[in-house]
Ligand SMILES: Nc1ncnc2c1ncn2[C@@H]1O[C@H](COP(=O)(O)OP(=O)(O)OP(=O)(O)O)[C@@H](O)[C@H]1O
């Protein structure tokens with residue numbers, strides 16, 4: 001088997017706030033193949049955004065990577081210099097699209113300027129000494145906009161960001177990712193602020209590009225429905241840890257972890273009108289005061305004594321399907337029925 | 340037969356822009372935003388009426404107009420048969436005790452300098468005026484907090500000490516303080532986690548069962564509206580394009596926009612093969628809506644007549660209405 005595009009190994013990260021140490025990522029292990037879409041879900045504060053930022057090393061000062069590695073095309077990104085990250089990785093090999101494209105596009109420059117800048121850098125990285133004219137890059141930029149489905153790209157390329165709607169700006173961001181020949185796209189709640197019909201357009205664009213250009217995607221969202229349609233593999237996180245990971249069909253069809261099963265049962269789409277929804281008792285614990293043993297045990301109706309003592313390791317429970325629950329063996333193939 | 344609690348008749352709420360300096364300098368005419376454009380609908384007592392549609396289609400404006408928090412331009416809003424638009428300030432005050440709002444942004448409307456107890460007591464104090472007695476009100480506040488599953492100790496805390504879901508429940512407890520007959524909930528679970536949202540939905544259903552509250556439920560989450568609402572309306576650019584029993588609307592999807600909207604909702608259940616209809620382009624501006632059918636610039640079924648004539652909202656039978664020429668030819 002060929003080497004995966006991305007291999008995150010044992011990644012562990014703390015936010016140090018005064019005397020408090022919040023472990024936002026705890027022994028994160030996963031791989032992402034070329035062209036694969038990995039969906040990441042979990043309740044607010046579980047570390048989804050931190051994961052993306054850690055891969056790109058865009059972390060705030062208070063964050064400290066304690067151990068682990070992020071192998072991208074075989075190179076550990078954590079060992080690269082800041083300059084290498086900036087010149088070769090960020091916005092080039094790996095592009096991140098955020099929830100709010102407003103902040104990612106510079107409001108004072110035309111779309112054209114922002115896209116041609118990237119294309120020029122990209123070209124000169126690949127062909128040192130290249131001296132092509134602006135027109136050449138402008139044509140390329142228009143090409144990219146066309147690929148992302150912007151109507152009338154010849155005229156639109158000279159617009160400013162404020163002249164674009166939210167959905168169009170998100171297309172520009174994706175167009176920029178394409179301009180730079182990206183092989184990994186990190187999308188963090190990239191469509192959350194958009195309307196369902198526009199969201200569907202953008203998500204389709206992302207899957208199509210992944211399929212056509214072999215781009216891999218790490219897709220972070222709260223919306224399990226979106227993942228069901230977008231992702232090949234799903235990762236469910238809770239309080240800094242991976243609780244379950246596997247092929248989409250397996251994970252949604254027969255979840256192996258009580259937490260994943262609970263999330264699926266909380267969805268209104270799964271329930272008949274008037275029937276009560278499952279609401280998991282209690283709250284996500286603060287990261288500096290995680291319960292001992294399985295951090296989910298105070299909220300888990302299946303918890304037993306052992307859950308308060310041992311930390312469940314992420315275990316391969318079926319081929320390609322990973323789960324971190326101490327009672328998995330005992331439970332066997334029986335479902336976790338919350339209600 | 341259920342009683343009609345609210346009847347909205349031909350409601351129009353327009354915003355007028357461009358009265359400022361710019362329009363004087365550049366001689367631009369007044370721009371009119373047709374936020375709510377000739378909407379009629381009826382909400383039955385004790386039921387939930389869902390209002391869906393994309394951002395900017397006028398859902399919040401419709402709700403705010405019912406409370407006259409924005410002034411309607413034209414039309415009637417009958418509450419128990421009395422027109423809210425014609426109410427004087429005393430009548431309006433009584434009406435606003437009977438009808439409450441839960442806002443889209445819950446933290447934004449909880450005063451950060453007041454304790455949760457003070458926030459919930461505020462409407463009670465206003466109700467009792469000079470007769471208000473501290474002990475009685477404190478008891479009522481404790482009762483209200485436990486009704487939304489919050490600890491009575493919450494009363495002495497400040498809003499920033501609560502999570503999003505708890506803040507939302509504080510908003511709910513304030514809204515039910517005066518035992519209203521009617522609550523408009525504007526995106527009551529936006530920004531909440533799946534499991535927290537489930538808590539809020541369960542709570543609001545329990546309250547409806549216990550107190551016979553009527554809800555106007557505004558959301559662009561169609562899964563949620565399908566789960567909560569008895570009846571629903573789909574809005575596009577300020578107009579209702581389809582309306583009826585929720586079951587029927589989801590089943591028939593008579594309007595091409597409804598069809599696209601429902602098909603675009605991502606579903607977890609992968610077993611049912613579903614085909615997403617991708618709409619071209621973006622929502623037009625409500626300042627310059629297209630001629631004829633407002634949806635024609637994105638409609639996959641557009642034909643000649645759609646450009647010229649605006650399709651009327653037609654009864655398809657069984658109180659199911661749709662505004663589309665595919666259904667209006669005789
Ligand atoms: N700059 C920071 N300083 C201190 N703590 C932080 C910082 N950024 C995040 N955290 C903490 O790290 C944890 C993980 O945060 P992160 O933003 O990765 O969560 P998330 O899963 O993306 O949540 P959401 O779904 O709300 O976006 C949270 O508990 C958060 O409070």
Ligand SMILES: Nc1ncnc2c1ncn2[C@@H]1O[C@H](COP(=O)(O)OP(=O)(O)OP(=O)(O)O)[C@@H](O)[C@H]1O
Nearest residue numbers: 354372374393394395396397398399400401559625
């Ligand atoms: N105070 C105002 N002045 C001018 N225009 C307004 C005002 N309030 C709303 N609008 C406009 O009226 C239209 C309807 O807005 P409204 O907030 O009712 O939409 P909505 O359906 O609630 O959208 P969302 O789903 O984003 O909450 C929009 O075009 C909006 O820009």
Ligand code: SF4
Nearest residue numbers: 294297300307325326
């Ligand atoms: S380890 Fe125990 S507490 Fe944790 S999820 Fe499994 S059963 Fe629940």
Ligand code: SF4
Nearest residue numbers: 632635638645663664
């Ligand atoms: S009237 Fe015409 S454009 Fe409008 S929804 Fe019907 S078919 Fe489409």
Ligand SMILES: [Mg+2]
Nearest residue numbers: 048049050188
């Ligand atoms: Mg995040």
Ligand SMILES: [Mg+2]
Nearest residue numbers: 398399400443
């Ligand atoms: Mg609104």
